[in-house]
Every structure is written in structure tokens, then in C-alpha cells.
Amino acid sequence: MHWQDRGPEKTGHSERDFKVCGLCDALNPADNAQCHVCGWNGWFYRDKETVRDAIRQVAERYGSVDDSLFVEEVVPSTPPKPGVWADVWESLRRLFGRA
Numbered sequence: 001m002h003w004q005d006r007g008p009e010k011t012g013h014s015e016r017d018f019k020v021c022g023l024c025d026a027l028n029p030a031d032n033a034q035c036h037v038c039g040w041n042g043w044f045y046r047d048k049e050t051v052r053d054a055i056r057q058v059a060e061r062y063g064s065v066d067d068s069l070f071v072e073e074v075v076p077s078t079p080p081k082p083g084v085w086a087d088v089w090e091s092l093r094r095l096f097g098r099a
Contacts, residue, residue: 019044
């Protein structure tokens with residue numbers, strides 16, 4: 001990762017170091033082939049605004065954005081808030097009575 005004294009809240013990271021999972025909205029290092037939280041390997045958000053917001057949320061929740069957050073053994077047991085697709089899926093499950 002590019003360690004620099006810039007980025008949201010001066011975390012030492014820039015937006016180009018990360019991407020946001022298109023399925024679960026988790027922050028991921030830009031070089032990950034798949035999401036470290038849900039395993040998604042489809043498209044990711046890479047626009048600065050989305051990545052900047054995700055970095056801020058992680059920094060607020062965990063105190064800072066650190067490489068240890070992306071190590072499998074250290075990932076918190078509570079997943080991030082589900083994305084829009086999880087809400088759609090849940091609505092469909094309720095609609096067809098498989099809740």
C-alpha cells in the first residue's frame with residue numbers, strides 16, 4: 001500500500017489504496033482479488049467518495065485503518081452493515097415465505 005500523510009482524517013492511506021465490496025460494502029485493499037469479508041469477486045466501488053466514506057467508517061469504528069484489519073484471523077465477528085443487495089434478497093425471501 002502507498003503510505004502517505006494524506007487521505008481522509010490523515011490515516012496514512014489514500015483512496016487509491018482501497019476499494020469497497022459491491023456486495024457487502026466492506027472496505028478492502030485495492031490489490032485483493034476478492035472481498036476479505038464475504039468472498040465476493042465481482043465488481044467493487046473504486047470512486048473516491050465511496051472509498052473515502054468507507055475509510056472514515058472503519059476509522060470511526062476501529063480507531064484507525066490498519067493492515068491488521070484485513071488479516072482473516074483479526075476480522076471482527078460482526079460483519080459490516082449489509083448492502084443494498086442483502087436488503088433486496090431479504091425482501092424477496094419474505095415475499096415468498098422463506099424467512
